[in-house]
Amino acid sequence: MKIIVASFQCESNSKAKLHPQKHDFEYFKGEDIFKKLVVKEIFVENGFEVVPSIYAVALPSATVERDTYEYYKEQIMDTLRANPDAAGVYIFFHGSMEVEEIGSGELYLLKEIRKVVSKDCLISISLDAHANITDELCDYADIISGFKTVPHIDQKECQQRSANALVYCLKNGVKPYAYMQRVPFLLKNDTLQTAYEPLKGLIEETVALEKAPDVFTANLFLGHCWIDAPNTSASTVVCATSKPRAESIAKDLANKLWATRRDYKFLCEAELPEECVKRAIEGKEKRIFITDSGDNTTAGAEGDTTGILRLFLKEKTRKKTCVAGITDFDIVNDFWNKKEGEEVFLQQFDCVGKIKAHGEILGWTKEIIGRSLTIAFDNVDAVFTEYRSAFIEKGNFDKANVDLLGYEIVVVKLGYLFTELKPYADRELFALSDGASCVELARLNLKKIVRPMFPLDEFDFKA
């Protein structure tokens, strides 16, 4: 029996401007996809023939344009069309891919797949915990498994759960049922962390539920508030051997998740940018980080806003400060040939700066993706990058040729600091800034989401 394997992922952000292009997807084809996916052994050991399709995964970006989507979708469909006798299909999605003209990219692909495969073919998928589940998803996917950790560290276990359930059902002739219950809230993503209560306990409950012989997966999906679409919200999804069982567990989990809606708080100081700058300048700690959360490049934003840099320029701080990773192709390009120490006039800031360092941008998969240019404005160094970047670890600063350890204040375009940066931060300030990844739902002005939606609306809900 054959199982087709693929992965196609991009987390979308409706407010972001940079649509992912074909070359933005990390791409593997055939056997090479198993450099990234861990399911092959499970299928092979259980006697299945594995048919690899493609792995195409991009960083969070603006919505996916139709032709980019079709380009990868058709490659997956080609594998399906060449193997219409497949007994199973396994796909690792994100779950929040929004495609222009189409809507949910995951749902559309599943519908296309169902037109090709036999009616008994089982489809098993894995999803990010921030997936926005569509109402119809469970009509097209038999087994759905989501990450149980935020920040995400269980991608492998999630794939294995989906694969093991698929193997079990195929070997035993079991038809699994998936049930989705929407939970009408959209909370600040950065306040939802699974290492802390109340999510910790709820996740433990899903793990306990999955130990029952008739439950394959029990999932909490927290939603992803940066897509303006009707399926944007939290939800619970349960896959079990019978529909009533899946439904009753999904509803029970949904009611429990809803009951926690007021219990999520930031894990560090979260303030408006002006207050963060003030606290950083006055702070006694050796090194203070500010995250510019509204322009979080790891959430799809461009990383091109200069609000916090401008606040520091105005304050004329004596503290050695670095604002890292401002996307500005023109600044890098126009001044690239200037030597270190040379003065340049930056019209947009109406001030003179000094070239401090030429460097490189370290990309998401540790490759070099372009040039960076650091310009000093007295005590404030701004690292400009010609393309979007994410300063998530010391290596990003090293490649840009700036000494992270030499700064007392560091500004990066993230939500929470990545674990790799935490050892360098004696204090962390979360700036509630505007931008494509603004965490304040009311400021996002979403038009297509279903209402009522907490916290925009106050209402009672029971699944």
Ligand SMILES: [Zn+2]
């Ligand atoms: Zn996620």
